[in-house]
Amino acid sequence: MKGYERLADDGVVAEWFADEEFWEALYPFLFGAQRLAAGESESQAIARLTGVSGGRLLDLACGPGRHAIAFARSGFRVTAVDRSTFLLGKAATQASEVEWVKSDMRSFVREGEFDLAICMFNSLGYFEGEADNRKVLENVRRSLRPGGRFVLDLLGKEVLDRLFQATVAEAVPGVGTYMADRAWADDRGKLENRWTLTREDGRIERFFMRHWVYSADDLEAMLREAGFDAVRLFGDLSGAPYGQDAKRLIALASRPRSG
Numbered sequence: 643m644k645g646y647e648r649l650a651d652d653g654v655v656a657e658w659f660a661d662e663e664f665w666e667a668l669y670p671f672l673f674g675a676q677r678l679a680a681g682e683s684e685s686q687a688i689a690r691l692t693g694v695s696g697g698r699l700l701d702l703a704c705g706p707g708r709h710a711i712a713f714a715r716s717g718f719r720v721t722a723v724d725r726s727t728f729l730l731g732k733a734a735t736q737a738s739e740v741e742w743v744k745s746d747m748r749s750f751v752r753e754g755e756f757d758l759a760i761c762m763f764n765s766l767g768y769f770e771g772e773a774d775n776r777k778v779l780e781n782v783r784r785s786l787r788p789g790g791r792f793v794l795d796l797l798g799k800e801v802l803d804r805l806f807q808a809t810v811a812e813a814v815p816g817v818g819t820y821m822a823d824r825a826w827a828d829d830r831g832k833l834e835n836r837w838t839l840t841r842e843d844g845r846i847e848r849f850f851m852r853h854w855v856y857s858a859d860d861l862e863a864m865l866r867e868a869g870f871d872a873v874r875l876f877g878d879l880s881g882a883p884y885g886q887d888a889k890r891l892i893a894l895a896s897r898p899r900s901g
Contacts (some may be wrong), residue, residue, distance in 0.1 A: 657768075657769075657770075658768075658849070658850065658851045658852070659725070659726075659768045659851070660725065661849075662726060662727060662728050664849050664851070665726050665728050665729055666728050667839055667847055667849065668820070668837065668839065668849065669706075669728075669729075669732075670814045670817045671812055671814060671817075671820050671839075673705065673706050673708070674814070677708070678706065678708050680708070681707075681708025681709050681711065681712045682712040684708075684709060684712075684762070684879055685709050685712035685713050685716065686712075686716075687879035687880060688709075688758075688760060688793050688879060689716070690881075691793065691876070691879055691880075691881055691892075691894060692758060692791045692793060692894060693791075694757055694758040694791055696717050696718060696757075697718065697719070697756075697757030697758065698718070698719045698720075698721070698755060698756045698757050698758075699713050699718040699719070699720045699721070699756060699757065699758045699759070699760070700720075700721050700722075700723070700752075700755075700756040700758070700759040700760070700782070700785055700786075701713070701720060701721070701722040701723065701759075701760055701761075701762075702723050702747055702750070702759060702760070702761045702765070702778075702782065703723070703724055703747060703761055703762075703763075703765035703766075704722035704723060704724045704729075704730075704733060704742075705724060705726075705729045705733070705763065705765075706729050706732040706733045706736075707722055707730075707732070707733030707734075707736060707737065707740065707742075709760060709762055710722035710733065710737070710740050711733070711736050711737040711740060714737055714739050714740045715737070718758075720739075720740045720741065721740075721741040721743060721752075721755075721756070722740050722741065722742055722743065723743045723744075723745050723747070723750050724743075724744065724745075725744060725745065725746050725747070727744060730742050730744055747765075747778045747781065748769070748774050748777050748778060748781070749781075750781060750785075751781045751784050751785055752785050753784055753785065754784075754785070754786070754787045754788070755785055755786075755787065756785055756786050756787065756790055757786075757787060757790050757791070758786075758790060758791050758792075758793070759782050759785060759786055759790065759791070759792045759793070760792070760793045760794075760795075761778075761782070761792075761793075761794050761795070762793075762795040763795060764795070764796055764797055764853070766778060766779075766794060766796060766854075766856075767796070767853045767854030767855065767856065768853050768854075770852075772854070775854060775864075776864060776867065776868060779864060779865060779868035779870070780868045780869065782868075783868050783869045783870055783897050786896075786897040787897070788897055788898065788899045788900065789896060789897065789898075789899045790896065790897050791894065791895070791896050791897075792865075792870065792893075792894070792895045792896070792897070793892065793893070793894055794861070794865075794892070794893040794895075795879075795890055795891075795892055796856060796861065796890065796891045796892075796893075797855070797890060797891065798855075798856065798857060798858055798861070798884070798888065798890070798891025799830075799855045799856060799857040799860075800857060800858060800884075800888070800891075801888050801889065801890065801891060802833070802855055804886075806824070807824070808823065808824055808825070809821065809822065809823050809824070810822050810824070816842065817841070817842065818839060818840050818841040818842050819839075819840050820837055820838065820839045820840070821837070821838045821840075822835050822836070822837050822838075823835070823836040823838075824836075827852060830855075831854060831855065832852050832853060832854050832855060833852065833853060833855050834850070834851070834852045835850070835851045835852070836848070836849075836850050837849040837850070837851070856891070858875050858884055858891060861875070861891060861893055862875060862893070865893060865895045869897070869898070870895035870896060870897065870898075871895070871896055871897075871898045872894075872895060872896040873893060873894070873895045874893070874894045874895070875891065875892065875893055875894075876888075876892040876893075876894065877889060877890065877891075877892070878890055878892060879892055
């Protein structure tokens with residue numbers, strides 16, 4: 643099995659997200675045409691939610707660049723960061739005006755440079771150690787100018803509890819079918835996904851991933867501990883309340899003007 647279940651010599655589980663084969667194999671399922679096209683409308687919604695209409699933007703864990711490209715075309719000066727060479731390659735073919743940066747979220751910092759930072763599509767919580775995930779938030783806060791804003795998009799634990807399915811499947815014509823078996827781990831602090839990808843030619847590939855899942859209270863506490871203020875939580879990018887009908891867990895936070 644590829645991805646997360648490979649062990650290092652010291653017994654620590656390898657970092658599944660560093661496996662380029664994972665992103666290449668699952669790209670058609672994670673980033674279908676509809677999700678890619680939604681980047682433009684989601685970027686417009688982020689601008690409305692934050693009140694930030696221009697300036698310098700950081701897209702952290704940008705993937706194939708669906709938000710970075712939309713923001714750049716609307717006039718933002720965009721820096722987009724990801725550690726996947728494959729995903730950055732997909733993105734760079736679409737927009738040369740974006741600064742594409744290959745870097746790890748735990749180390750990327752540009753002190754006081756950005757007016758707006760975004761981290762979309764469940765990209766926080768990949769790291770096995772909670773201190774690493776908190777470091778990402780601290781890096782974002784430091785990279786914002788005083789008063790700069792941060793939008794974080796996750797599938798909150800409350801939403802996942804309501805919508806949880808132990809098994810899901812999807813077929814993509816010309817590629818194959820995937821089945822994902824899901825289970826809670828670590829006292830429901832993490833979600834495990836076992837992916838089985840069956841190619842149309844009959845080849846079978848298996849991948850495993852595990853990531854943290856945060857409740858609204860946990861996420862707000864993490865943001866405040868990382869130095870953010872004016873933390874607000876929403877159920878979608880339109881600014882709907884985070885309640886029983888929430889589709890996502892959207893956090894909007896600011897770097898303090900004095901910090």
